[in-house]
């Protein structure tokens with residue numbers, strides 16, 4: 001049965017979402033607003049009540065000729081004659097459901113990996129619910145968040161099938177167009193989006209659905225025009241550059257810079273020299289006014305602070321909504337865990353017309369095969385020219401935007417064309433901010449010339465790098481110090497010439513060529529997920545005096561299990577106690593597990609963080625650290641933040657941390673997740689460490705897991721609702 005999946009409503013009967021309203025009336029309003037299919041999802045176990053609500057809902061959906069699907073419960077679907085079911089990976093198997101349901105029943109399957117998608121297609125599913133698109137605060141047990149990049153890979157893997165596809169997870173009015181736009185693979189697009197709270201919890205579900213319908217039926221304002229490569233692409237581009245520069249000077253664009261404080265002044269002067277109007281504003285809320293001037297926004301995360309990301313996201317949203325250019329310069333992206341996490345959050349949080357960075361930064365934006373950066377510099381290159389060009393092209397293709405990788409040769413791509421620029425001067429590499437200024441300049445050119453964004457950015461780079469060559473050739477320029485003022489003068493000279501229609505400065509100067517690449521990709525991006533753990537549980541202050549802590553025995557059982565597994569796998573363990581004399585030693589239940597050769601430290605401290613000077617000395621660089629212990633919002637929080645700050649990856653176990661007041665846990669865990677920690681469960685992490693059933697420790701660890709099955713269940717029951 002073919003079904004219009006375009007606006008797929010998933011119901012939610014939880015009081016916080018439904019807010020006392022009648023589900024049937026909310027669904028009816030949503031259908032009136034444009035919902036095309038409804039899935040009744042209700043996790044309560046009371047079959048009688050489920051059947052009754054489903055029957056009422058069916059009366060509503062039938063009135064509008066909209067199919068009703070039942071989540072998980074084939075029996076309920078059968079009982080009321082619903083049009084179909086939606087099955088998760090842990091629900092009834094497809095074949096069984098197929099046997100039980102009428103022939104033309106619709107069956108949809110949740111998938112989050114290529115394997116699951118391919119299997120569902122082979123089984124004969126009518127549609128796939130692909131997700132999770134974005135993490136949502138209410139869902140802590142979501143399977144891996146795959147984003148638009150992961151969705152694109154799944155769509156690509158099933159491109160030969162006519163199976164329907166809907167994306168699910170955290171989709172709302174402000175991201176829906178981008179989800180559809182950026183998930184599109186070369187040959188398959190999403191057929192729809194599944195929406196839960198953005199409709200069910202809306203004050204006016206009909207208006208919300210109407211707005212979704214309108215957004216879904218229109219391309220986002222920032223959609224990139226297609227400009228396929230011409231036979232004489234390089235010459236064609238070069239011949240257009242002078243008039244694009246002239247246009248930029250005439251437009252006198254405003255460029256809103258959320259930029260690092262190191263380069264702010266230099267970059268503002270560069271923008272003024274080329275004839276643009278810069279404003280530096282790190283305050284996200286200001287963007288709602290500033291974006292009305294229809295200039296560009298630059299996000300340069302060079303001096304990131306704990307408030308930066310939320311400010312950036314506000315500004316990106318404002319500019320995206322108007323379709324004004326947004327440029328992302330992920331400065332130092334690969335230097336620390338906090339920056340890596342910011343890259344993930346920002347790329348999931350908005351659309352960038354241009355991502356520009358040096359090699360290390362662009363590799364981090366790509367996500368796989370990223371290398372550690374020592375600071376904001378790229379460090380020694382590990383890619384040859386072809387690999388750089390391929391990476392720029394593939395990132396642009398995946399994000400459906402333009403990518404510029406700077407260096408002695410710059411590579412610029414819009415996913416179809418790849419242009420290498422050899423202009424510039426080594427002095428540029430000796431002055432801080434010369435890369436950052438390219439972000440600002442690109443913003444000016446993207447504002448002035450929207451129809452071919454690659455040409456716009458190319459025009460900016462050529463103006464900039466030829467000015468650098470001119471400046472460096474002055475006899476009074478002896479090094480980076482005297483270079484800077486000469487460079488500003490030369491930018492100004494080109495701007496003056498361009499305004500007068502004088503192109504003589506440009507004739508024969510562009511050192512540009514098109515790079516022709518095979519269709520082979522840089523590295524197949526894995527669907528984002530955390531990499532295998534190499535190391536190191538930390539046991540934070542599990543002491544006698546804390547016995548009054550919320551669900552203390554359950555915390556002990558998780559800690560015990562993790563310690564046993566760590567002993568078996570010979571994983572180093574760090575233990576601390578807080579003011580031992582006052583609060584007592586680590587509890588006696590754990591004594592058998594805290595004497596093995598893998599115990600690296602067992603120290604007493606007064607600092608709330610476990611990262612005391614003694615422990616810090618023992619920690620190798622780039623650890624994967626797993627944390628269990630007490631109290632979530634104090635010592636666990638401070639330890640996690642300290643470790644993240646030092647570039648370690650941190651896993652906090654939901655079923656292994658607690659506080660005196662249960663409510664503190666949720667607040668602390670949400671904060672730690674925001675800060676870049678991975679919040680997960682003990683069982684999940686243990687299997688991630690193993691990675692493979694062929695792992696030599698598999699038998700022993702799965703034995704421990706089996707033995708502790710009941711206590712794991714108990715701990716999850718108490719702790720998983722955060």
Ligand SMILES: Nc1ncnc2c1ncn2[C@@H]1O[C@H](COP(=O)(O)OP(=O)(O)OP(=O)(O)O)[C@@H](O)[C@H]1O
Nearest residue numbers: 358406407408424425426428429432433434435436
């Ligand atoms: N050796 C070089 N020869 C020619 N041009 C260069 C050279 N090194 C850098 N450039 C130019 O300098 C500009 C900045 O590039 P770079 O890769 O140094 O940026 P960056 O590392 O982001 O800089 P920053 O963070 O200091 O702003 C680019 O236009 C690039 O082409």
Ligand SMILES: Cc1ncsc1CCO
Nearest residue numbers: 260262302303331376433
């Ligand atoms: C040196 C430095 N540190 C943070 S940003 C910056 C400028 C180069 O981007």
